Amino acid sequence: MRSGLCGGGAVVGERQKQPFELSFNGRLKVDFQGSRVTSDGGLLLVRELDERLGFGALIERHLTDVRGKNTQLPLTDLVRQSVYSRLAGYEDVNDAERLSQDPAFRLIGSRKIWERGAALTSRLQSFETEVLTQEKNIAGLAALNRELVGQAEAIDSPRRVVLDMDSTEIPVYGQQEQSAYNGHFESTRYHPLLLFNREGDCLAAKLRPGNIHSADGWEEFLLPEIDRQQAQSKEVAFRGDAAFAKPELYQALEERDVKYAIRLPANDNLQRNIAELLTRPVGRPSYKPVIWFKSFLYQAASWKTARRVVAKVESHFGELFPRVGFIVTNLMAESRAVVRFYNKRGTAEQWIKEGKQAVKMTRLSCHRFRVTRCGCG
Numbered sequence: 001m002r003s004g005l006c007g008g009g010a011v012v013g014e015r016q017k018q019p020f021e022l023s024f025n026g027r028l029k030v031d032f033q034g035s036r037v038t039s040d041g042g043l044l045l046v047r048e049l050d051e052r053l054g055f056g057a058l059i060e061r062h063l064t065d066v067r068g069k070n071t072q073l074p075l076t077d078l079v080r081q082s083v084y085s086r087l088a089g090y091e092d093v094n095d096a097e098r099l100s101q102d103p104a105f106r107l108i109g110s111r112k113i114w115e116r117g118a119a120l121t122s123r124l125q126s127f128e129t130e131v132l133t134q135e136k137n138i139a140g141l142a143a144l145n146r147e148l149v150g151q152a153e154a155i156d157s158p159r160r161v162v163l164d165m166d167s168t169e170i171p172v173y174g175q176q177e178q179s180a181y182n183g184h185f186e187s188t189r190y191h192p193l194l195l196f197n198r199e200g201d202c203l204a205a206k207l208r209p210g211n212i213h214s215a216d217g218w219e220e221f222l223l224p225e226i227d228r229q230q231a232q233s234k235e236v237a238f239r240g241d242a243a244f245a246k247p248e249l250y251q252a253l254e255e256r257d258v259k260y261a262i263r264l265p266a267n268d269n270l271q272r273n274i275a276e277l278l279t280r281p282v283g284r285p286s287y288k289p290v291i292w293f294k295s296f297l298y299q300a301a302s303w304k305t306a307r308r309v310v311a312k313v314e315s316h317f318g319e320l321f322p323r324v325g326f327i328v329t330n331l332m333a334e335s336r337a338v339v340r341f342y343n344k345r346g347t348a349e350q351w352i353k354e355g356k357q358a359v360k361m362t363r364l365s366c367h368r369f370r371v372t373r374c375g376c377g
Helices: 043-053 055-062 075-087 093-099 103-107 111-116 121-131 135-155 218-231 247-255 268-272 335-343 346-358 369-376
Strands: 160-167 180-182 187-190 193-197 202-206 235-240 259-264 290-298 307-315 323-329
Touching: 043 055, 043 075, 043 103, 043 135, 055 075, 055 135, 075 093, 075 103, 075 121, 093 121, 103 111, 121 369, 135 202, 135 369, 160 218, 160 346, 193 218, 193 346, 202 218, 218 235, 218 247, 235 335, 247 259, 259 335, 290 335, 307 335, 323 335
Parallel strands: 160 235, 235 259
Antiparallel strands: 160 193, 180 187, 193 202, 259 323, 290 307, 307 323
């Protein structure tokens, strides 16, 4: 930027004495502040939501500052800078030094930040790798996230809550602790577990080694959330893919009067129950998919009782064999409605994709598992 005087004598890039008023509408004014421009002004709206939901108070309640008394930046400012930089698309702390003087990042913090600027790279990195990774702070982050969602739920929450649980894969960078080869994904990675409500709020997340089963640890996530919702007199329903087709899960849900729809892996016994639907229709095939539904009672060898299974069979033009899917459920709705309810589980996969693409939740490049776990949940 060229320094010097311009026109009426104002320094280039500095604020003019008076905003420029537009003739066609006196309520509009134009103000030039070229030396104080930010591309992250949208964070101020997020900061307003943060204030209304009491994010700062939740930080102080759930996180412990282990740095001692001789600190220059408050804990709440460091947490906000860490979170907001991800929201703005900065994947790690490499941009912290530049962002420390960014007007938006200075305004979202406390008065100390307004005056001196946000944390530099070294300070923010130390905070994320040494302070947040304390065991009590990892547990505190999970509690903070759940209570923050609870603040939003208190404003507007439906009487019926639908929970979706799913796992995903996160590629690793080099020899990261507890990364492992996963035969399903055919690569070395982590395998986190996530729990969502149907509004897309992530209620819980946990980073796990790459070779762990998709449903491992479901009790730790699901049962406390069910208890929380039922304590508020809410009806709870659960959806899960075939990885969660476990008899102990069905039993736990039934004991708590939770409705569920869970995909069942196909087997010969299930297919024998729908043998009449697997025959190709006689005559010229329809260009439109032909769909049949059937509901029947089924008891696998590992089940203590028979349960309702809903089958969906689709015949598509040009395909030799029909597409078949099975859902185990305790819903009383008609078969088509059960399948429609289950299919909405796919939105959880969209929330995961949004987390990967929008806030880069898969950017977990630290070697230590404890630090990496803090970044994911």
